[in-house]
Amino acid sequence: MSQNIAFIGLGNMGGPMAKNLIKKNFKVTVYDLNQDAVAELKAAGANTAGSATDAVKEADVIISMLPNGAIVKSLYIGSKGLINHLKKDVLIIDSSTIAADDARAVAKACEQQGIAMIDAPVSGGTAAAEAGTLTFICGGQQAHFEAAKTVLTAMGRNIFYAGASGAGQVAKICNNMLLAIHMIGTAEALNMGAQQGLDPAVMSEIMKASSGNNWSLQVYNPYPNVMPNVPASKDYQGGFMVDLMSKDLGLSQELAAQSGSATPLGSLATQLYQIHRAGGAGKLDFSSILQLLKKTQS
Numbered sequence: 283m284s285q286n287i288a289f290i291g292l293g294n295m296g297g298p299m300a301k302n303l304i305k306k307n308f309k310v311t312v313y314d315l316n317q318d319a320v321a322e323l324k325a326a327g328a329n330t331a332g333s334a335t336d337a338v339k340e341a342d343v344i345i346s347m348l349p350n351g352a353i354v355k356s357l358y359i360g361s362k363g364l365i366n367h368l369k370k371d372v373l374i375i376d377s378s379t380i381a382a383d384d385a386r387a388v389a390k391a392c393e394q395q396g397i398a399m400i401d402a403p404v405s406g407g408t409a410a411a412e413a414g415t416l417t418f419i420c421g422g423q424q425a426h427f428e429a430a431k432t433v434l435t436a437m438g439r440n441i442f443y444a445g446a447s448g449a450g451q452v453a454k455i456c457n458n459m460l461l462a463i464h465m466i467g468t469a470e471a472l473n474m475g476a477q478q479g480l481d482p483a484v485m486s487e488i489m490k491a492s493s494g495n496n497w498s499l500q501v502y503n504p505y506p507n508v509m510p511n512v513p514a515s516k517d518y519q520g521g522f523m524v525d526l527m528s529k530d531l532g533l534s535q536e537l538a539a540q541s542g543s544a545t546p547l548g549s550l551a552t553q554l555y556q557i558h559r560a561g562g563a564g565k566l567d568f569s570s571i572l573q574l575l576k577k578t579q580s
């Protein structure tokens with residue numbers, strides 16, 4: 283018998299992830315504050331609920347894909363938290379990117395109630411969410427990770443166990459700090475080449491076959507109209523918002539301070555995205571950092 287899944291948070295990532303579960307014949311009940319997002323999932327075959335509490339009533343597995351740690355904590359814990367309304371054998375999978383300490387706080391509260399919870403942030407972006415090829419990076423008890431694998435495999439291709447509770451978030455934040463750094467570097471290189479009169483598409487092919495090759499060049503080119511279907515070719519709409527990248531970079535700097543790690547490029551990337559965000563780009567995709575470079579060139 284297929285498992286009942288409650289899916290909370292149907293944004294750029296959660297929407298396509300929930301659709302993939304429906305395609306794989308899971309019974310999915312969805313909830314989001316945004317009614318348009320709920321209607322889209324209803325049309326795709328999901329059951330809908332009027333509140334998060336209603337959505338989780340029959341759930342065997344709960345997946346959340348929410349913007350930040352404060353929202354995740356208020357959803358699950360505290361006097362109004364969902365963990366007061368759950369069956370004991372439920373499994374919570376939080377795929378939001380949040381502070382490792384927030385993930386640990388939720389996991390601890392769950393453990394006290396005898397509820398299983400893993401942190402399982404994702405990498406791959408909206409294209410991978412749609413294609414069902416996400417990378418899941420998990421932290422928590424290994425037995426809970428094993429129990430989550432069938433559901434995660436329906437939405438992703440690479441499923442990693444990083445270690446105890448919070449370890450998934452630490453690995454994810456390290457990855458996203460690197461992502462911001464190579465996206466900025468890619469945008470700088472392409473923009474300089476273009477300023478010198480080179481075609482950014484030709485530049486991209488050259489660098490992909492050279493030592494500058496990286497993920498941003500391969501699948502997420504920041505220069506408009508080099509690659510079809512990426513945010514850069516759609517006025518930087520959709521994708522991974524600057525607001526969210528700024529949040530992740532802030533988390534990276536908290537981790538750096540906590541562990542005494544030197545992250546000079548991470549610190550610079552954090553400041554560049556803060557400036558870009560303050561300039562009104564918060565809702566644009568993070569590859570729009572190219573616009574900041576263009577704005578500041580002489």
Ligand code: NAD
Pocket residue numbers: 290291292293294295296313314315316319334347348349350353357377378379380404405406407408521522523526530
């Ligand atoms: P999004 O802003 O598009 O979606 C978030 C959704 O959560 C929205 O639909 C919003 O209405 C809903 N929401 C907010 N508060 C809620 C609440 N209290 N109850 C129910 N629904 C609520 O964000 P996204 O791009 O889908 O990202 C979600 C998470 O995934 C973030 O933590 C982000 O850092 C992470 N992430 C995003 C990407 C990406 O490429 N977009 C990639 C990897 C990880």
